[in-house]
Amino acid sequence: GDSVTQTEGPVTVSESESLIINCTYSATSIAYPNLFWYVRYPGEGLQLLLKVITAGQKGSSRGFEATYNKETTSFHLQKASVQESDSAVYYCALGDLAGSFNKLTFGAGTRLAVCP
Amino acid sequence: EAAVTQSPRSKVAVTGGKVTLSCHQTNNHDYMYWYRQDTGHGLRLIHYSYVADSTEKGDIPDGYKASRPSQENFSLILELASLSQTAVYFCASSDGDSQNTLYFGAGTRLSVL
Secondary structure: OOEEEEOOOOEEEEOOOOEEEOEEEEOOOOOOEEEEEEEEOOOOOOEEEEEEOOOOOEEEEOOEEEEOEOOOOEOOEEEOOOOHHHOEEEEEEEEEOOOOOOOEEEOOOEEEEEEO | OOOEEEEOOEEEEOOOOOEEEEEEEOOOOOEEEEEEEOOOOOOEEEEEEEEOOEEEEOOOOOOOEEEOOOOOEEEEEEOOOOHHHOEEEEEEEEOOOOOOOOEEOOOEEEEEO
């Protein structure tokens, strides 16, 4: 079946340092997967951070970037300089572009702690 | 602002008891979903619904029932709670187009003892 594997947390970085959270996927049943990053801040629900529908394209939001790499089946999340407010759990997910609804396959989530 | 509200936020239940988790959305979305997350694992789809009075099985429906009495409300029912159902449960809604964003509630932490 489809699966998503991401960096195991917790990940701890200092403020203003760079960040990369790795995400690789296997889309055995989806010909053209969408790729997503969701974020869950403390006490809140998951919210969409960014999404990319087309292989080779890059998505960006709030200083975060991720590039959809079909060759390496990866969608790594990067940020050049993190802030304390970025502390959260980050989820990589894939979805079926051709599906009739947004059925997502999630990774386990990566907890990020940013130290001041 | 899209809003999905879950209740309760946490619950302790006894094995064999009945548990109902509730979800209310004010997004006017057709689709609603129930996911569960176990420690160290990704969210997994239990049930979903695309119209009131109709529910569909997701990837792990065994041991769960769902109810969609209106567009706004979607409940998850554990008739006979078991230890293995201890998890965090998330409700979500969306417009239904596969490219559209899911909007999630804050989650319900369920502990079955």
